[in-house]
Amino acid sequence: MYPLVYIARHGQTEWNAEHRLQGQADTDINAFGREQAARNGRRLAALIGKGDGFDFVASPMRRTRETMELMREAMGLDPAGYRTDPRLVEISFGDWQGFTFAELEERAPGSTDGRQASKWDFRPPGEGAESYQMLLERIKPWLDALRRPTVCVTHGGVIRCFFRIVAGLSKQEAAGLDVPQDRLLRLEGRSLDWL
Helix, strand or coil: CCCEEEEECCCCCCHHHCCCCCCCCCCCCCCCHHHHHHHHHHHHHHHHHCCCCEEEEEEEEEEEEHHHHHHHHCCCCCCCCCCCCCHCCCCCCHCCCCCCCHHHHHHHHCCHHHHHHHCCCCCCCCCCCCCCHHHHHHHHHHCCCCCCCCEEEEEEEHHHHHHHHCCCHHHHHCCCCCCCCEEEEEECCCCEEEE
């Protein structure tokens, strides 16, 4: 059983808007993403006030750190009063990072067929590239070690893994899950609910 955790995906980046595979490329959130982060911070303040007793943790990437800082600022807290955990970084798309699927297909027709056939277990080409299953194995120890109420800012792929671990979604369901950037996800016990 998990303690109370509020999870936010980072705000929108230009690459999100362009449907580019972002992965571990260290991109920044855009103006719309900053608005999303501030709104999520105000929503969180309405739920937990100043977050007394909560641990605040983010992926160490720029887009998640800025999102966390804007959320904390909207809560009336010191923007820098959080920690990072490298296990929460996004899945690596290896050589595919920075490209759209259309661009990948234009460069090498049929190169994305394997991902379409088995999105969860597919590992893109390139050094350090991960499948969603590899990502799940990276973040599960972090999730299992939670002992106190937590606010977490992370990435879409990580959140898909949370749904597979906590809610038991199938590989296909978890891989195809839409992960909004303008809502909070509440985890407690064995339940996950979008707010």
